Amino acid sequence: MNDEIAIHWFRQDLRISDNPSLNFLSEKYDNIVAVYILDEVNCDRKMGSASKTWLHHSLLSLNEKLNNKLLVFKGNPEVVFNNLVDNYNVKQISWCRCYEPWIIKRDLNLKKNLKNKVQINSFNSSLLWEPWEVLKNDGSPYKIFTPFYKRGCLNSKPPRKPKSQEINFFNHNIKSQSIFDLELTSSKFWEKKIIKYWNIGESFASKLMNDFFSIGIQDYSEGRNFPIRKNVSRLSPYLHWGQISPHTLWYEVSNIEQEVGEKNAEIFKSELGWREFFYNLLYHFPKIQKFNLQTKFDKFPWENNNSFFDAWKKGQTGFPIVDAGMRELWETGYMHNRVRMITGSFLVKNLLIHWNQGEEWFWDCLFDADYASNSASWQWVAGTGTDSAPYFRIFNPVTQGKKFDPTGEYIRKFIPELRNFPLKYLFEPWECPPNTLKNFKLGINYPFPIVDVKTSREKALDAFAKIKVN
Template identity: 55%
Template sequence: MNTPKVIHWFRQDLRLSDNPALFEAAKNSSILPIYILDDINSKELAMGEASRFWLHHSLNSLNKSLDQNLSIYSGDPITVILDIIDRLDIKEIFWNRCYEPWRINRDTHIKKELESKGIKVNTLNGSLLWEPWTIKKGDGTPYKVFTPYFRKGCLLSDEPRKPISTPINLDLFNDNNSLKDINALSLLPSTKWDIKMKSFWNIGELGANNRLTEFLNNGVENYKEGRNIPSKPFVSRLSPHLHFGEISPNQAWHAAQKKGDDNNIDHFCSELGWREFSYTQLYFNPELPKKNLQPKFDLFPWDKDEKKLIAWQKGQTGIPMVDAGMRELWLTGAMHNRVRMVVGSFLVKNLLLHWHHGERWFWDCLVDADLASNSASWQWIAGCGADAAPYFRIFNPVTQGQKFDSDGEYIRKYIPEISELPNKYLFNPWEAPQEELDRAGVVIGKDYPNPIIDLKLSRQNALEAFKTLKKVDD
């Protein structure tokens, strides 16, 4: 009897271990593993440049794990899949679910179309600890505040699924009509800005598991407090690996739980919970990337200063803690979480520029650009989202630097032109006496920009702008 042939469609699950759809597909079947780059249905939500860079290397890693049997395509998935099925006489397909609204709509259409042609479609959860629709309040509505969502909803629900082992002796075949190789997807940039970026990461399933092990062995013991210090290694740096599915949240959750029960482990698991909360927000609010969850912000008097936006993007605002973060983003494709809050607050409150500008820039520059987390986080910092930081909570980038980069290591790493300044003026070089500037060899306005705004005045302007919303409410 011939072994039945099935498709496993890799999407945001670029791994072999703890891959529910692959595990099920491997039962008594010969598998055609495929990846389809879909820039058609995604439209304006097509992956940004940094994400495409990561995807290129992640697909190469996955293909190696599959003994070069990954078949690659580009186009509308329904067209690609129907063509494969017709040519190779396949009657069954497996995939792990995705949760972005455009993917849900696309996959619903694909499933309906395939089932109408007698194709069996199997979809599983390989990306989340809890399905968004399973965690609700007692009245059946979704949570809008994180703490009760996580403590009363998630933790009192079923325990996250235990990780599944890698299928043994996968029976794989490939499609001779697929693209020649991953390079044919043209994911890498034409200008080689990504060369240095790659040195900061170990991309792929093996790299993801090594990163988790390294964090749990050497970083998690100081996670709760240490994660606020951008120069220290007390963060997991797992977010891009989780986004592309090189490791599952279930693997991270249960590996952490095995380390024991303490405040650091609890805090790390709650951060995994924030990721889940972001997906819940997106699932129940499909317009999250564009629409304020709090409608009163629709009338907020945003500024439209293109020069200030460009200065922010390039890390040339003259505010060291902000510029260090933006330069870290450009160089590495990531930014420390504490600094993300600082640069975000600066954009939407000190500069009064719409959070959409930040969301779009991060979408293009982050290797962990995740639609749910990116949108929810920008709405959080802007004060217009679910369980958001109050708009009047305005981070002072000078005091944030003094508190969380007290030795100046982070700022000196990314802004070497002011590295000779003493710590007293490193976070506010415009206030340094001339003799200190001369001693450090710094000319403000030449070697490093003058601040593009006055922090105190811009804070007052932000609070005045927020008061206009209160008047609307009244």
């Protein structure tokens, strides 16, 4: 019997279907061995708590699909692979590309150091266009979304078509650590709570896609702005971990463009385009996770205020739409996109707290925490990023609440103490005449607003004026 093996290294492509590396190996080899390695040696930032939880359950689900033959290790991949190559007849190692700067660097070294022992291949699986392929005519990267997407992406070659095939996984006897040895999970109440809202794994990703494409997308262009409506896909965590490919989403939504309306399909695609844009930015500006893209913001007078930051994290700012969002995040490991903008704008522009702090908190709490998207989105909110959105665009947390949660249903869902609060004052409880509600006292049952909207807005505008170029 043939004892030659080929290793597929699972990373952020935790799926069997439409996996180019697995497809490639399957055509050449009869014996494929699947490996996952938790690398906390080379990384420049450890996974957040929610990400670890998602990964833990994803690996359990993947392992089950593989008849418990997934090999799991913790440590430096180079050491792990050297061991495997020295002890088994490994002909080939193959993986799907990641784009975090530290991973690019690590993989490059790994290839260099192992290429004399074993054949190595890598594939694109998680981006519709490679970041080095979408460039302006002069060869430099785009900094503005619209030309990036319309001209850079839509005018170049169409994304690869998704392809799924039978994979020849090998019924091996190789020993490894267990998924529990990775210590990705704890018995924290918080973890148990947030996973209750999700079904984690590849099969649930396709189910979610199918459900969304048959119902939610029908009113995507309008409805996606309202946090209580079922018009967003909530596929972001699955996309991040590669439990579904953007290629599948791209072509599936193209197929139903007539039924769901061209506009809804186009806007959904452009959201995938934003994801591409964020990766493109990260690839060409690898420091955006920490550093302002517009360096003039380096001298912006951010404020250090731990009690404000704590109030924001806990959903105790006294602004119901902000608090509802922050509590949704803590309760479910997710926050609706519109509310991410509102809470982000509030942190940065009303509290004047550095976007780095918001980015860190989201990194820890979000199931879809993504190195590229999280950083680039925070820079967008803060106005420190590439897009030249006017600095005076400051969300008003009262107006935004009234506009996008007009029935108050979202606020009431996540802020139980306001469940019986009159709708008229729900977006600005401090305006409610005292004693309107029995057993409710502002400052006791729900906090007073920690800042004044008007004066904090003006303060932010003054601060922005100070860093103007001239």
